[in-house]
Amino acid sequence: MSLQNLWFTLIAVLWCGYFVLEGFDFGVGVLLHAIGRDERERGLLLRTIGPVWDGNEVWLLVAGGATFAAFPQWYATLFSGFYLALLLILVALIVRVLAIEYRNKESDPVWRKRWDLVHSVSAAVPALLWGVAFGNIVRGVPIDAAHNYTGSFFTLLNPYALLGGLTTLTVFTLHGAVFLALKTTGELRDRARKTVLLVGPGAAIFAVGFLTWTLVDLDGASHGHIAASAVAAVLAALTLVGGLLATWKDRDGWAFAGTAAAIVATTAALFLALHPAVMPSTTSAAYSLTVTNASSSHYTLTVMSWVALAFTPLVLLYQAWTYWVFRARVTGDGSVSVLARRSGPEGELPGHTHEGSAA
Template sequence: MDLNILWFILITILFSGFFFLEGFDYGVGILLPFIAKKDNERRAVINTIGPVWDANEVWMITAGGAMFAAFPHMYATLFSGFYIALIFMLLGLIIRGVAFEFRSKREEPSWRSSWDWAIFIGSLLPALLWGVTIANLMRGVAIEADWNYYGGLLPLLNPYSLLGGLVFLGLFTLHGASFLGIKLEGELKQKAKGFAGKIWIPVVALVVIFLIWTYLSTDILNNPGWDGLIPAILAALTLLTYGWFLRQGKEGLTFISGGLTILMATVMVFSGLFPRLMISTLDPANTLTIYNASSSPYTLRVITIVAAIFLPIILIYQGWTYWIFRKRLSPESSDLHY
């Protein structure tokens, strides 16, 4: 295995970590206005991700940084080509990040509800837009011979990619609801689970349509090299067990199922793309691959050593955070800080 493949795997891992961890963070933010009405209820919901959201977001930032380091041409093409979509995502992430910190800093109900909206929109927008972005990567975009995509925003908002956005939104919301299932107690927890129960069937329907469409119009599921078919089946199966365990009242297993769905879906996308990074719909020669878009072997060696040292350490101390804050919360909890 060469370092280009290794870094493709590492980028997949970083995006998997990002979608798994920020997936429930976004989900919690999206659920906030629906399941919590009173201020102390909202505080309980926000505090379930309070100690961890910032570190979870670093998975996205590091995925971006790693993409820059390992595959600079992908970083360049993607971020400049998807400019407006990414600006909206950044605006969402900005208001969401400050909202967590600022919300509790004043008492006025209007102040707090404004920041609740910021958390909601700032979670919904990135969830949706990452879905749109990933679906466009699966479908391919009109990359020209100079490796730039000049099409602007509108072609990115095609029906297939918008459906991809809704799939992400649905999966993250389910994931957030099952996270609240293991982090809250009492009535609020029941509300989160109830919400998951209501949206589970529509989300399954969206996923099925999306997978069929993916099979028919992209080669992600039948890519001649590696294909994404097996992880796609696993993603679909774990989504089904999610619904099963939810009805059984098995909160831990529901959360694990939803998490596996997201991990498998991410693996599906990347293994279906492999060894491509960004598909050109104009000419296969314009497609960015892990070889033509990568950094030099020397740079890849350097960042491999750094990642080999630091990724395990990060996993240990981030794991420790979840251990420290393992206690369930309720609106009556005394340790609500946000």
């Protein structure tokens, strides 16, 4: 495997990790008012992601940094052409942080309810727009001979990309509901499981439709691996259905594994449909950005590879340890597990006061 293909694969892995981990964060945010009936219950829902949500965002930073370093031309065309869409995502992510951090700065229930509403909106926006963005990347956008994007913001709002946005929004919402069923007890868990069974069929329909459209468009294209992408798409459908069945059988752990695997398989299907292009041009295939003409020098990729080899295992081990430490459920009566109780008085999260952001 060439270094260009290696880094294309690593970037795909980073996006898989981001969508799996940040996906349930988005889903929890979207479902705050649907599952949490009052301020106290919504606070409990936020505690399920309290120890991990900011760490999950690191996957996005690393994916963006890796793209900038390994494929600077891809980064330049993508971020200039998708500037407004990516700015909306960035603003939503910033506002979501404010909603999480500011929620408990006041004890007024109205104050908290408003920030919870802001949180739900700011979680739904990137959940939708990431699908729109990736739909356009896979489908292709107008790019000229100088590799400049020549379309407008409304060019990105085509039916295929919007279907991609609905797919990510519903799948992330489903993933968040499965996560809440895994991390809560009592009535909150019951509502989360009902939400899984309610949202699941719609998410499956959107996902199957989006992946089928992807494979149909891929037939005859100058890029993509249609057979491998089809296999990944089938795996995505099977694991998504398997996750729904696991919820129905009251197996929350297997349900979460199913939706996580479905997200990974869907992301893999999109990257397989894209390779060896990184941004196809709808103006002319000759103007498309590929892993070859968009990459950095061999020396740069070599240095990056050694750095990644040294530090990536340490980061993965640390994040795995974090999830292990905070693996216990958040109970509906406000009590916490022994592990959580050790982290602070009354189960506070490390680095937070009782009125802290994740309390």
